[in-house]
Amino acid sequence: MTPFTFQASLPRVVFGPGTLQQLPAEVERLGAAKALVLSTPEQQDQAQRVAELLGARSAGVFARAVMHVPIETAREAREEARRLGADCAVAIGGGSTTGLGKAIALDSGLPIIAVPTTYAGSEMTPIYGITEGGLKKTGRDARVLPRTVIYDPRLTLSLPVDLSVTSGLNAIAHAAEGLYAHDGNPILSLMAEEGIRALAQALPALHRDPCDLQARSDALYGAWLCGVVLGNGAMGLHHKLCHTLGGSFNLPHAEVHTVVLPHAMAYNAPKAPQAMAAIARALRVDDAPLGLQQLAAELGAPTALKAIGMPADGLDRVADLAVSAPYPNPRPLERTALRALLQRAWDGSAPAP
Numbered sequence: 503m504t505p506f507t508f509q510a511s512l513p514r515v516v517f518g519p520g521t522l523q524q525l526p527a528e529v530e531r532l533g534a535a536k537a538l539v540l541s542t543p544e545q546q547d548q549a550q551r552v553a554e555l556l557g558a559r560s561a562g563v564f565a566r567a568v569m570h571v572p573i574e575t576a577r578e579a580r581e582e583a584r585r586l587g588a589d590c591a592v593a594i595g596g597g598s599t600t601g602l603g604k605a606i607a608l609d610s611g612l613p614i615i616a617v618p619t620t621y622a623g624s625e626m627t628p629i630y631g632i633t634e635g636g637l638k639k640t641g642r643d644a645r646v647l648p649r650t651v652i653y654d655p656r657l658t659l660s661l662p663v664d665l666s667v668t669s670g671l672n673a674i675a676h677a678a679e680g681l682y683a684h685d686g687n688p689i690l691s692l693m694a695e696e697g698i699r700a701l702a703q704a705l706p707a708l709h710r711d712p713c714d715l716q717a718r719s720d721a722l723y724g725a726w727l728c729g730v731v732l733g734n735g736a737m738g739l740h741h742k743l744c745h746t747l748g749g750s751f752n753l754p755h756a757e758v759h760t761v762v763l764p765h766a767m768a769y770n771a772p773k774a775p776q777a778m779a780a781i782a783r784a785l786r787v788d789d790a791p792l793g794l795q796q797l798a799a800e801l802g803a804p805t806a807l808k809a810i811g812m813p814a815d816g817l818d819r820v821a822d823l824a825v826s827a828p829y830p831n832p833r834p835l836e837r838t839a840l841r842a843l844l845q846r847a848w849d850g851s852a853p854a855p
């Protein structure tokens with residue numbers, strides 16, 4: 503075994519159907535008296551029910567979370583938290599809502615309790631993203647890592663099947679890149695392989711029956727593990743490409759991950775054979791990139807960038823941006839090969855090295 507360093511900082515986790523009921527006790531455990539409940543506008547009713555569950559420990563509801571955390575929304579939420587005297591925030595929703603909680607914590611140090619309702623995994627990471635002037639900046643800061651995460655699979659029953667599938671594939675992307683991250687280690691690799699295995703079994707099951715609570719639980723368990731991997735290992739080519747594509751062309755986050763991942767894996771495969779073997783084992787296929795693309799197709803997910811709004815004349819710009827700021831990646835970043843990767847992803851062709 504090659505030498506490695508392992509250090510992980512992880513939130514407390516409360517996992518299982520019905521665990522949302524433990525929220526008041528978890529707020530109390532933090533020593534907090536007034537929790538501001540965060541949600542998207544569409545999930546306001548759910549946020550209101552959470553505020554009622556908190557009773558006297560609720561400071562109110564801020565239901566204005568939107569995708570990619572615009573700085574204006576972050577400022578409004580910070581101000582509302584101050585105005586209401588909140589000493590804790592509860593983020594109930596997907597990565598967009600968790601991201602808003604993180605933006606508040608970054609500024610104020612307010613502890614966050616995350617109640618995820620998608621498989622994006624943000625609740626397990628110290629990574630934040632804030633969009634200002636059309637540009638999304640991401641960073642890492644220990645203050646934004648939620649203190650407690652409540653994984654209640656019942657809350658994911660209403661997540662539409664198409665979003666469930668792409669969100670699950672977003673989670674698999676975290677694990678895939680963790681398996682070949684320059685700062686990876688055997689413990690993260692265990693979690694990554696197990697996370698992919700859990701999601702690869704759960705997604706077809708919940709695709710057949712979205713109300714299958716066991717499948718929903720398994721998917722959330724997989725998302726948890728994949729989120730831990732993302733939070734404790736470096737992001738490589740795949741995440742960087744997705745952030746460029748999503749940020750510059752306003753493409754839907756989980757769908758971009760779904761389309762690009764098989765191609766980014768195939769690009770790195772010659773330099774990451776052990777990672778590919780682990781992913782293939784977890785997916786129970788012979789060829790990891792192809793097997794993943796086939797899984798997405800079987801589950802009705804998009805497999806081409808052209809199908810999710812990417813303009814063909816933007817591919818050159820993405821290739822330019824991809825090589826403009828180098829970062830560690832198993833295979834060096836070569837513009838010609840990356841441009842070919844992007845073309846295959848746009849066309850929806852089979853992945854190739």
Ligand SMILES: NC(=O)C1=CN([C@@H]2O[C@H](COP(=O)(O)OP(=O)(O)OC[C@H]3O[C@@H](n4cnc5c(N)ncnc54)[C@H](OP(=O)(O)O)[C@@H]3O)[C@@H](O)[C@H]2O)C=CC1
Pocket residue numbers: 542543544545568569570571595596597598599601619620621622623624625627628629630631657658659660661662665669732755756
């Ligand atoms: N910092 C980090 O570590 C990470 C950050 N992210 C960030 O998170 C965002 C993506 O997260 P993601 O979760 O995919 O996106 P969202 O939070 O935007 O949620 C995606 C969609 O799922 C819907 N939804 C969520 N929960 C439910 C539910 N229980 N029932 C019905 N619909 C539901 C939302 O609907 P509605 O709008 O109606 O609420 C929305 O349309 C991106 O901004 C990404 O950058 C992602 C991964 C890691």
Ligand SMILES: O=C(O)/C=C\C(=O)CC(=O)O
Pocket residue numbers: 601629630631632638640672741744745
């Ligand atoms: O791409 C991802 O799924 C992981 C990280 C981010 O999205 C970063 C962020 O914008 O919060």
